[in-house]
Amino acid sequence: MIRIIFRQLTTLALSFLGITLIFFALTQLIPGDPVIINYGNLTPGSEEYLAAVHAMGLDQSLFQQYLIYVDNILHGDLGRSNITNKPVLSEFFTFFPATFELSLIATLIALIFGVLAGVLAAVKKNTWVDNLVISSSLVGYSMPVFWWGMLLILLFSLNLGLTPVAGRISYVFDIEPVTGLMLVDSLLAYSKYEFAAFFDALRHLILPSLVLATVPLAAIARMTRSSMIEVLNADYILTAQSKGVSRWKIIWVHGLRNAMIPLVTVIGLQSSVLLTGAILTETIFAWPGVGKWMVEAIFRRDFPSIQGGVLLIAFFVIFINASVDLLYAVINPRMRRPK
Amino acid sequence: MSEVKIYKDTPIPGRWQQFWQRYRRHKGAMLGLMFLLVILMFALFSPLLAPHDPTEQFSQFLRYPPAWTEKGINEFLLGTDDLGRDLFSRIVYGSRLSLGLSAAVVLIAALFGILLGAIAGLSKGIIEFAIMRIMDIILAVPSLLLAIVIIAIIGPGLPNAIYAVAIVLIPHFVRIVRATIKEEMNKDYVIAAKLDGANGARLFTHSILPNILPPLIVQVSLAFSTAIVDIAALGFLGLGAQPPNPEWGTILSQSRDFIQLAPWTVTIPGLAILITVLSINLVGDGLRDALDPMESRG
Amino acid sequence: MKLLHIENLSVEFPTHKGNVRVLDKISLRMNQGEVLGVVGESGSGKSMLALAIMGLLSPNAKLTADYLSLNGQDLMKLNLDQRRKYIAQNASIIFQEPQTSLNPCFNIGTQLIETIELHGIRRRKKQRQRALELLEAVGITEPELRLKQYPHQLSGGMNQRVMIAMAIAAEPDLLIADEPTTALDVTIQSQIIELLLELNRTRDMGLMLITHDFALLSESTQRVCVMYSGQIMENASTDNILSSPRHPYTKALLDSIPHIGERHHMGQRLYSLKGRIPAIDHLPVGCRLGPRCPRAAKECVKTPRLDMIKQHGLVRCHFPIPSSTQVEGERND
Ligand SMILES: Nc1ncnc2c1ncn2[C@@H]1O[C@H](COP(=O)(O)OP(=O)(O)O)[C@@H](O)[C@H]1O
Ligand code: SF4
Ligand SMILES: [Mg+2]
Numbered sequence: 001m002i003r004i005i006f007r008q009l010t011t012l013a014l015s016f017l018g019i020t021l022i023f024f025a026l027t028q029l030i031p032g033d034p035v036i037i038n039y040g041n042l043t044p045g046s047e048e049y050l051a052a053v054h055a056m057g058l059d060q061s062l063f064q065q066y067l068i069y070v071d072n073i074l075h076g077d078l079g080r081s082n083i084t085n086k087p088v089l090s091e092f093f094t095f096f097p098a099t100f101e102l103s104l105i106a107t108l109i110a111l112i113f114g115v116l117a118g119v120l121a122a123v124k125k126n127t128w129v130d131n132l133v134i135s136s137s138l139v140g141y142s143m144p145v146f147w148w149g150m151l152l153i154l155l156f157s158l159n160l161g162l163t164p165v166a167g168r169i170s171y172v173f174d175i176e177p178v179t180g181l182m183l184v185d186s187l188l189a190y191s192k193y194e195f196a197a198f199f200d201a202l203r204h205l206i207l208p209s210l211v212l213a214t215v216p217l218a219a220i221a222r223m224t225r226s227s228m229i230e231v232l233n234a235d236y237i238l239t240a241q242s243k244g245v246s247r248w249k250i251i252w253v254h255g256l257r258n259a260m261i262p263l264v265t266v267i268g269l270q271s272s273v274l275l276t277g278a279i280l281t282e283t284i285f286a287w288p289g290v291g292k293w294m295v296e297a298i299f300r301r302d303f304p305s306i307q308g309g310v311l312l313i314a315f316f317v318i319f320i321n322a323s324v325d326l327l328y329a330v331i332n333p334r335m336r337r338p339k
Numbered sequence: 340m341s342e343v344k345i346y347k348d349t350p351i352p353g354r355w356q357q358f359w360q361r362y363r364r365h366k367g368a369m370l371g372l373m374f375l376l377v378i379l380m381f382a383l384f385s386p387l388l389a390p391h392d393p394t395e396q397f398s399q400f401l402r403y404p405p406a407w408t409e410k411g412i413n414e415f416l417l418g419t420d421d422l423g424r425d426l427f428s429r430i431v432y433g434s435r436l437s438l439g440l441s442a443a444v445v446l447i448a449a450l451f452g453i454l455l456g457a458i459a460g461l462s463k464g465i466i467e468f469a470i471m472r473i474m475d476i477i478l479a480v481p482s483l484l485l486a487i488v489i490i491a492i493i494g495p496g497l498p499n500a501i502y503a504v505a506i507v508l509i510p511h512f513v514r515i516v517r518a519t520i521k522e523e524m525n526k527d528y529v530i531a532a533k534l535d536g537a538n539g540a541r542l543f544t545h546s547i548l549p550n551i552l553p554p555l556i557v558q559v560s561l562a563f564s565t566a567i568v569d570i571a572a573l574g575f576l577g578l579g580a581q582p583p584n585p586e587w588g589t590i591l592s593q594s595r596d597f598i599q600l601a602p603w604t605v606t607i608p609g610l611a612i613l614i615t616v617l618s619i620n621l622v623g624d625g626l627r628d629a630l631d632p633m634e635s636r637g
Numbered sequence: 638m639k640l641l642h643i644e645n646l647s648v649e650f651p652t653h654k655g656n657v658r659v660l661d662k663i664s665l666r667m668n669q670g671e672v673l674g675v676v677g678e679s680g681s682g683k684s685m686l687a688l689a690i691m692g693l694l695s696p697n698a699k700l701t702a703d704y705l706s707l708n709g710q711d712l713m714k715l716n717l718d719q720r721r722k723y724i725a726q727n728a729s730i731i732f733q734e735p736q737t738s739l740n741p742c743f744n745i746g747t748q749l750i751e752t753i754e755l756h757g758i759r760r761r762k763k764q765r766q767r768a769l770e771l772l773e774a775v776g777i778t779e780p781e782l783r784l785k786q787y788p789h790q791l792s793g794g795m796n797q798r799v800m801i802a803m804a805i806a807a808e809p810d811l812l813i814a815d816e817p818t819t820a821l822d823v824t825i826q827s828q829i830i831e832l833l834l835e836l837n838r839t840r841d842m843g844l845m846l847i848t849h850d851f852a853l854l855s856e857s858t859q860r861v862c863v864m865y866s867g868q869i870m871e872n873a874s875t876d877n878i879l880s881s882p883r884h885p886y887t888k889a890l891l892d893s894i895p896h897i898g899e900r901h902h903m904g905q906r907l908y909s910l911k912g913r914i915p916a917i918d919h920l921p922v923g924c925r926l927g928p929r930c931p932r933a934a935k936e937c938v939k940t941p942r943l944d945m946i947k948q949h950g951l952v953r954c955h956f957p958i959p960s961s962t963q964v965e966g967e968r969n970d
Contacts, residue, residue: 014472015472015475015476015479018472018473018475018476019476019479022473022476026488026492029492030492031492126697135367138367138617138620138621138624139613139617141620142564142613142616142617142619142620143613143616144568144571144572144588144609144612144613144616145572146571146572146575146588146591147591147605147608147609147612147613148609150591150595150598150605150609151605151606151609153598154598154599154602154605154606158598158599234737235732235734235737235738236737236738236739236740236741238688238693238730238732238738239730239732239738239739239740239800239803240740241692241693241721242691242693242724242725242729242730243725243729243751243752243755243803243807244721244722244724244725244726244755244807245751245755247718254740254742257740257742257743258740258741258742261742272478272479272480272481272482273481273482274481275481275484276481276482276483276484278481279481279483279484279487279576280483280572280575280576283576291484294484294487295487295576298487298490298491298578299577301491303491306487306488306491310480310484310485310488313480313481313484314476314479314480317479317480317481318476318479321479331742332742333741333742333743333744333787333789334741334787334789
C-alpha cells in the first residue's frame, strides 16, 4: 500500500514538473509584451515596468525564468488578473466551489444511475430493458451538452416554469459563503430562511447537474453493462450460484464488486470530460463557476487568469486521476503482493 | 465455453468479407451508416440541395416557423431565423462545415498521432518518456479547455479552432499506435522475423499494420464524433466559426436569444449535431464489434 | 432411492441458425456413494451435462427431461429458485479452472464462510471454526493464514482444495468434479483425485468424475459413461469397459492412452480416430461418430439406439465390437 502511495506521489510530482514546463513554454508563445500581459498597461521604461521585468526574471536566462515561475506557483502566486487586479489564486477559489458542487452532484447522478442502468441491462441482456438502456445511453453519449441544456431550459424553465433559468440561488436569499457550496451554505443559513433557501438552491442545481451528468452517465452505463456481462459469465459466478447464494447478492456483491474494477479507471477518465462539460453547462446556465470564468477571461484577454486557471484545473484533474489510481489499487486485491 | 469450429472443407470467407458480414448483422450500425451517407450527400451536394443561399436574408420572412406548422410556408422547409435566412439551407451548408472541418481535424490528429506514436513505440528511454508524459498532460487538461487555451494564444476563428481540436485529439492516437507497436515487437514471430533479417518495411506491412488498423479505425470514428461536438461547442462559445458562417454550433449561439420566440432555430440545428454524432457513434460501435469478434459477444 | 436419476434429458440453445441441441436424450443413474466416470473428448457435452444437473445453465438454454431427480426429489417439479436452493443443499460442483472458480475480489475466508453461513451456521466463531476444519479436511496447511489470503496468492492445486472444501461445506450427497485436475500440474493431479476419492469413502458422498482422460478413471470409478457429441455412447461398469470396450469410440479413447500411468495433456487429439469432433450445429446424419468410425457401414446413416448388451451395459452402435472373450472363443473354433 505504502509502495503504491509513494508511486502515485512520484507521478504527481512528475506531472507537476511536466505541466509547469509545458505551461511555461506556452507563455513564451503568447503574443505581446509579457510585462504588459501580466501587469497591465505600464509604460515601457518606467520604474514600475523595470521592476516587473526584474520580478519576472525577464532580464535573466530562460532557465532562471522557469525557476522563478515554478517558485511563484509553489508560493501560490499565480499573478493578478489584469481585469480585476485580484490575485488569480483567490479568484479561482471564489469560482471553484460552484464548479465543484455542480460536478460533484453530476458525478453522483452519473454514477448512481449509470451503474444501475448498466447492471440492469447486463442482467436483462437481450430484452427490451437492455435495448432501452443501450439506445438511450448511445443517445446520451452523443449529446451536444450545450444544446441539451438549452432544450431542458426551454422545456422545464420557459414552458413549464418548473426550474429557474440561471444562477445558483434566487436573489431574495442573502447567503453568506462559508464553504462556497450553496447546498451547505443555504443550510447553514437555516436560522434565517429555514429550508426555503436550501430548496431554492436545489431547484437551481437540478437542471445544470442533469445536463452535466448526461454524457458521463451514458458512458458509465455502457461500460458497466459490458463489464458486468463479462463478469456474469465468469466461473466464480457459477460457483456462487451452485452454493445457493441469492440472485441479489450474486449481482450486487459478487458481480458488481468485480465489474467495478475496470469501471473505476473509466470513471477517472470522466473527470476530464466532466470539466469540459462544466464549461458549457456553466455558460448556458450562467453558473458562476470556473468554466464560465475561463470563457470570460478569454474574451477579455485576461491572460494571467487563463494561465493560472487552466494550470489549477489541470492539477485538479491530475490529482483526481491519481486518487482514482489509488482507489483502483485498493479495490483490486490482485494489486496486492502475492505472499 | 463455446468454441467455433469450422470444417476444413468449408470455404473461409476473406478478411474483409467476414468483416462486412459481421458489420451487417448490427442493425444500429447499418442505420448509422445510412444516416451518415445521407449527411455526406448533403455535404457534397449542398449547392444543389439547398434552395437558398445560406446567408441570404429575406427581410419580409423573419422567424417563419417550419413548413409543417400552421404558420409555416413551403418556401422555407425548416423555417427562417431572426434575420430571415432559410434554416434548411443553413443546415445543409452547415453539414459541409461540420463534416469537412472534423475530417480535417481527424486527419491532422491522426497524422501527428501516428507519427509520434511510432516514434515513441520504436524508441526507448528519454524520447519515449518525454512523448508519453506530454500526451498524459494533454489528456489531463479537459479537451475543450485546452482548445480554449490554444485559441486564447493563437486567436479565435475557424482555422485555429481546427488546430486546437486536433491537438487535443492527438494523444489517443499516440497511445494506441505506441501500445500496438510495443506489443507486436515483443511477439515471437516478429522477433523470429527480425532474426531472419526481415527489414523494417516488411515488418511494418506484415505485422504492425494489420494489427494496428482495427484499433486505429475505431479511434478515427471516436475522434470524428469528438471533433464534431468540440467544433460545434467552440462555435457555440463564439471561439470557432464566426457568424454569418452557417456552422451548426455558431447557428445555435446566434439563436440562443430567440429560444422562446423561435424555438425551432434552437432545436433543429442541435438535432442536426445530435443525429450526426449519433450516426458516427453507431458506425463506430459497429466497426469495433465487427473488427474485434471477441468483443462483440456482449 | 437413487442419488441421481436422469431420463431423456436434452438441452438446446437458440442460435441465429436455429436451435442447436448440445445434449441429446441423456439417461443415467447414480447410486448413493457411487463413483461415476464421465468421459469424452472436449466438446462432447460433459460440462453441459454437469451444469444441467446443477441447474446452472444460462437462462437462454432450454432444458427438457422426462425425469430428473436428485436424492428422490423430482427437480422438474420445482421452480428455478426452489431448484437452485434444493440442489445447493444436496449437490456441489467444482470446475476445471480453480483460479477462475473463486471470486478474485474476496479472500478465501469470506468465500468459505459465505458457504458455511448458507448452510445454517450463524455464529461468527462457529463459522470460523468450521472453516478451519474444512481446510484441514482437504489437506491445506496453515489454514489460519489461508483464510486471509486471496485466490491469486495461492497455487492452482491449493485453490482447487479450497474449492473442494467449499463444496463439502454443504455436506452434499453428490459432488460433481468437472475435469478437476486438467488445469493442474501432473504431480498435483493424483493428490486431488486421491482427496476426492477419500472424501467419497469417508463421507459416503456420490462422485461424478468428469474427464477426457480415461487413465484417470480406470483406478477410481465403478461405472463409466462415455459421451460423444452430446450423446451417451456407452454406459457400463469400469471393469467391463476396460476389459472389453464394445463401442468403437470407447475403444478409440482407450487406445489413445499413450502409456499406462502416463496421462496425456489437455485438448490432445485422438490419434486413433481420423478427423475431429464435429461442430454441434454440423452433425453428420445417423450415427454421430460415422465419418470418423473405423467400423462404419451403410447401416450407420440410421441413428443407432442406446441398447442393452447382455453382461456388459448400454451401447449405442449398430456394429458393436464383439466382446474379447467371444473373439477368443471364435478363434478356438
Ligand atoms: N451457449 C451455447 N450455445 C450453443 N452451443 C454451446 C453453448 N455453450 C456450449 N455450446 C456447445 O456445447 C457443446 C458441449 O460443450 P461442453 O459441455 O463444454 O463440452 P465438454 O465439457 O465435453 O468439453 C460444445 O460443442 C459447445 O460448442
Ligand atoms: S453405429 Fe456405425 S458409425 Fe456409429 S459407432 Fe457403430 S459402427 Fe461406428
Ligand atoms: Mg468441459
